[in-house]
Amino acid sequence: MLKEDYPEGYQSLFAVFNAIHPLSDELKSAIVNHSHVVNIKRKTTLLNAGESSNTIYFIVSGGARVYYLDNDGKQTNTWFLFEQELLISVYGFFTGQPSFEYIETLEDSVLIAVKREKLDEMYxxxxxxxxxxxxxxxxxxxxxxxxANELRMLSAKERYETLLKRSPQLFQRVSLGHIASYLGISQETLSRIRK
Amino acid sequence: MLKEDYPEGYQSLFAVFNAIHPLSDELKSAIVNHSHVVNIKRKTTLLNAGESSNTIYFIVSGGARVYYLDNDGKQTNTWFLFEQELLISVYGFFTGQPSFEYIETLEDSVLIAVKREKLDEMYxxxxxxxxxxxxxxxxxxxxxxxxANELRMLSAKERYETLLKRSPQLFQRVSLGHIASYLGISQETLSRIRK
DNA sequence: TTATTTTTTTGACTTTTATCAAAAGTCAAA
DNA sequence: TTTGACTTTTGATAAAAGTCAAAAAAATAA
Structure with missing residues (x-):
């Protein structure tokens, strides 16, 4: 199979994997055969709390967030993920237990989806x-x-400054409300910090 | 090699590994040859911040804690680990960067130590x-x-109650001061919660 | 046992951040 | 260019947990 023959999007995935360990052609084929490419509109829910999290996604383009609902029903974001990153609810996917997290796209996205049983077969x-x-x-x-350590060690202000320094692009793609919840602070406090 | 011929302590390690995937005799021998058993007194520091974390330990008996120092020089415990568990500073060991964490035994312990380069060879x-x-x-x-999620989602009191319910034995082996810092609350607050 | 160190508890006060309510700003589409 | 739906900011107040200092209790060693 020629390089160009793999379906759109897989080059990006193979590049990430190959940088870790060379991929044999057999393994590449198995990955293609055990997955499929999906196009998802923004604000689409990929996983609901209570469901079994049995799919792992590689993000070809676009982005998504992982969040949970706290006692008062307020959303708290735990992850923002974008191109060339893997997208799962870690707890649900690894344990097989019903998820307590939700996954929702932040933008129109192209994803490569692999079911857990297919992944386990390949392993x-x-x-x-x-x-x-x-x-x-x-x-x-x-x-x-x-x-997790930053949430522990740093004050609200320090967490904001650290994130701004490390991931300035994030502020272009995600609203401040989402970022506040990711940083573990209220939107109002974030607004005050930014002044 | 007969089962009884492996050095003391390895049966426990093999049992943990074997429950995940069958271990060939070759792999068992490699593990024995690439590691060594160490006896450590309680309150011994196994890793200091700033050092390279290049050893992974399997705890045969005893226990240890992983902690870091915050801005004000106060210790914060991130992990307590005991028999049949692995002991590392995750960040330092996986990244090769200087550790920001310390590792200290809580009790007299028997450990199996493997250097990272030996582990990588075996991988x-x-x-x-x-x-x-x-x-x-x-x-x-x-x-x-x-x-990490409990630290985010739960109040100080809820975190205490959750830990007490899940790991009541921990309270027999670790002081309340250490537990308070693990729960991300001050010792005084923990004392008040317990009343 | 007594002494000494370490751990735990208590009280008074402070700090940080959350919450509630409302105003102001932004963006997109009709 | 106005409507409507978000998003962000501002002000006032409240709640949760921290800090500091000291006493009490418990564990360890001499």
Whole structure:
């Protein structure tokens, strides 16, 4: 199969995976055969709380947020994810338990979707795929850990400044209300901090 | 090699790994040859902030805590780990960056220590070892995620009640001061909550 | 046992951030 | 260019949890 023959979007996914561990042609084919490309409008819910989270998405273009509802029914964002990133509700996908999180697109998006059972098949058939899976899990784990530590260690103002410095583009793509909830502060407090 | 011939402590480690994916004798031997057993007194520092975190420990017996110092020099515990659990500073070990965390034993402990380069060798030599590594990374990731979400979603009192219900034994082995910092509340507030 | 260190509790006060209510600004479409 | 739906800002007040200082209790060592 020629490079150009893989369906649109897969080059981006293969590039990410290949940078971690070389992908054999067999594995590439298996990935194509065990997944499908989907086009999703913005503000579409991909996962509801209570549902089983059995799909992992690779974002070819666009972006999404992961959030949960707190006791008072208020949304709290835990992740914003964009091109070349993986999109799941970690807890639901890894444990198989019903999700407490929601996933919603922030923009019109092109995603590559893989069902968990297909992914598990590939993990068993291609042991080297576990090398990639392990590295990616470590990568997102670290991101999660950094975020969790910042929520602990830093004041509201410091969290805002850290995020602004690290991800200035985020402020172009996501509303301040969403960012406030991601930073664990009320929208009003964020507004005051920004002055 | 007979089962009984593996050095003391490894049966416990093999049992944990084997429950995830069958371990070949070759892999078992490699693990024994690439690690060593260490006896550590309580309150011993295994890792200091600023150092490179290049060792992963399996706890055969005993326990340890992972903590960092905040701006004011106050210790904040992020993990308590005991028998049959893995002990690392996640950020430092996975990124290779200098650690911002400290690791200290809570009790006299027996640990199996593996250097990162030895671990990486085994990951390359035994691709099925990545299956185990991936699953373990997922498992600790989920624990981290649950903890981070509880810090976000729950009030100080709710966090205390959740921990007390889930890990009552923890309160037998760890001081309230340590637990308060783990829960992200001051010792005084924890004391008031407990009344 | 007694002394010493460490841990836990209590009281008074402060700080940070949330909440509620309302005004102002922005954007897109009719 | 006006309507309507969000989004962001502002002001006043409240709640949650922190800080500081000191006492009390418990654990450990001499």
């Amino acid at each position: 068993l058939q291609f042991m080297e795929f576990n090398f990639i899976g392990r590295k990616l899990t470590e990568y997102y784990y670290i991101r999660n850990e950094i975020q | 390359l030599q035994f691709m099925e070892f990545n299956f185990i590594g991936r699953k373990l990374t997922e498992y600790y990731y989920i624990r981290n995620e649950i903890q």
